[in-house]
Amino acid sequence: MRAAVLTGPGAVEVAGDWPEPECGPDDVVVAVRAVGVCGSDLAVVDGKRAVPSLPWALGHEAIGDIIRVGGNVPAGRLGERVAVEPNFPCLHCAACTSGRTAVCPDRRILGINEPGALRERVTVPARFAWTAPVGLADEDLVCVEPLAVALAALTRAGLAAGERCLVVGAGAQGLLVCLAAQALGARPFVVDPHEGRLATAAELGAAAMPAGPDVSMDFPVVFETSGVPVALETAVERCAPDGRIVLIGQSAVPARLSTFTVVQRRITLRGCLIYDHPADFAAAVARAAELRPGRILRGRFPLERAGDAFAQARKLPGKTWITLEEPSR
Ligand SMILES: [Zn+2]
Ligand SMILES: [Zn+2]
Secondary structure, three states: OOEEEEEEOOEEEEEOOOOOOOOOOOEEEEEEEEEEOOHHHHHHHOOOOOOOOOOEEOOOEEEEEEEEEOOOOOHHHOOOEEEEOOEEOOOOOHHHHOOOHHHOOOOEEEOOOEOOOOEOEEEEEHHHEEEOOOOOOHHHHOOHHHHHHHHHHHHHHOOOOOOEEEEEOOOHHHHHHHHHHHHHOOEEEEEOOOHHHHHHHHHOOOEEOOOOOOHHHOEEEEEEOOOOOOHHHHHHHOEEEEEEEEEOOOOOOOOOOOHHHHHHOOOEEEEOOOOOOOHHHHHHHHHHHHHOHHHHEEEEEEHHHHHHHHHHHOOOOOEEEEEOOOOOO
């Protein structure tokens, strides 16, 4: 079968002879319809995140149809359209049994430490294949996974209706935080050096961050979504007294931080890693029809042009996605 694979740093190829997946008793095989491109995929392509072997199958934000079920999975699931939850925590360790599956030390991640989903067929444990709500467009379904990240971040930040928040970075994750904040009745503002991304955020109802030294314009909640170390300085600078900064973007490069500012303003800094299974993902699936996260999609590429998709994903505003089939309902 065909698969988009990394063959070396920056080199993405479409293999034609990728091996077919096995199907264990608790698994389903999904015929992939589409895969969203995400910042963590780009880090893998760039060689910033090491993968276990080369060539390496890329991608994790997958949707598709169940074409095979393992012996322990109800046969009635055959033919279901699903969104894949691409993080598989062990479900047995102390973190997992206390509901904090995101920090499971044995978490398997499609496209990161497990072969990715950007191929015609992929095996997924059945409990991580979420039934698509009837009538939900593929565009919205393919954005459910990053939507789960955004919704979990809003919850961890304790963002409330009517509250102002600053979203640093208007990449795909920043856009989803904006639209989720908007839907909550909060007032999202956004800052990003890229004009196209700012315009996309404005279409989703986010205002541009007001410049200037007026402290009354500072923000009780700040989401750092860019992962650019210097962006943390903006986040801290614009965080109001007793404010919360939630970090979603990540970088191994140390960021500069004024502890004076953090202490004087009593700022809370909180890292937010993906979502916890199953509640956070279930919430994203349930709310996709209302929030329509597919509104952030822009560039669309067929599997054959996966290399272009990864190259363009950095430049294009909105989210880039790769389709293996024509999107449908
Ligand atoms: Zn992702
Ligand atoms: Zn675990």
